Amino acid sequence: MRDLDITEVAQQSGVPASTLRFYEEKGLIASIGRRGLRRLFDPGVLERLALIALGRAAGFSLDEIALMFAADGQPRIDRQMLAAKAKELDRTIRQLSAMRDGLRHAAACRAPSHMECPTFRRILRAAASGTIGARIKRAPQPPRN
Amino acid sequence: MRDLDITEVAQQSGVPASTLRFYEEKGLIASIGRRGLRRLFDPGVLERLALIALGRAAGFSLDEIALMFAADGQPRIDRQMLAAKAKELDRTIRQLSAMRDGLRHAAACRAPSHMECPTFRRILRAAASGTIGARIKRAPQPPRN
DNA sequence: GTGCCACTTCAAGTCGACTTGAGGTCAAGA
DNA sequence: TCTTGACCTCAAGTCGACTTGAAGTGGCAC
DSSP states (O other): OOOEEHHHHHHHHOOOHHHHHHHHHHTSSOOOEEETTEEEEOTTHHHHHHHHHHHHHTTOOHHHHHHTBOTTSSBOOOHHHHHHHHHHHHHHHHHHHHHHHHHHHHHHOOSSSGGGOHHHHHHHHHIIIIITTOOOOOOOOOOOO | OOOEEHHHHHHHHOOOHHHHHHHHHHTSSOOOEEETTEEEEOTTHHHHHHHHHHHHHTTOOHHHHHHTBOTTSSBOOOHHHHHHHHHHHHHHHHHHHHHHHHHHHHHHOOSSSGGGOHHHHHHHHHIIIIITTOOOOOOOOOOOO
């Protein structure tokens, strides 16, 4: 398979060219040359982009993902790191599940106002004691377009 | 219960004073007066802050949360909106669960490199087809301090 | 040979939710 | 009365992941 220019990579990966340039600048991907000004990429970049997408979806920052690639360019992913992230995700999932159940109840509840619903007030207390004043990081979001 | 000044609200809610000022400016909370320069709040602001924390934890933006309070200051929460958010959360939860399972496997897998593990490659393909090029919103995160 | 146009670089802007800093004010204690 | 120090305002900065805009360049079709 021959080299791909940035537009082809963008098309095949769904990642905008501006993002590819940004990723290159960050050291997440590397171009193997130029045709004129135009960057050329090894087809392997597609797998790499998939790996990056995977990491992002799992909640890793770009900087963390960058660390997962050793100097030789081979992914060198720390199993402890993965386990830790899995645990973190699990905690998040349990929180979100509780929240979802609460929302569902609140949506279905027949109390005239949510403030009169005991379940809602219970959730509220939980939020007040646990989540209040805590920094929030959000879950996957639909594309902007 | 008597009125609280901003420091008391901060202490009792765990929300920094700077954030309280910010929320007031955004119209999420209201002070009921001043003692000198110092803001005074009705104790009910604590419940309101809990409600805001709850909304944030459920993934609502501050602007969305602001809309949930009618002009009279009473929460007027649309049940459809709650149901929609519950559904959205559920989708997120399922995605995160898949990701967690994948991470767990990758962490435990004995293949010499992740790239040689079929399960890992399957997850990778999923990420490539679904998540690649999609905007990400992250899940709850520990406080910064 | 020449024009087009998609690429290039680099700097700056965006978004959301706050935080930080400089300079000002005022209630309360000594 | 005077000092202290915690609050005040308003503007600007931060963080992460990109996007956007202006100005430049070079391969390719004609």
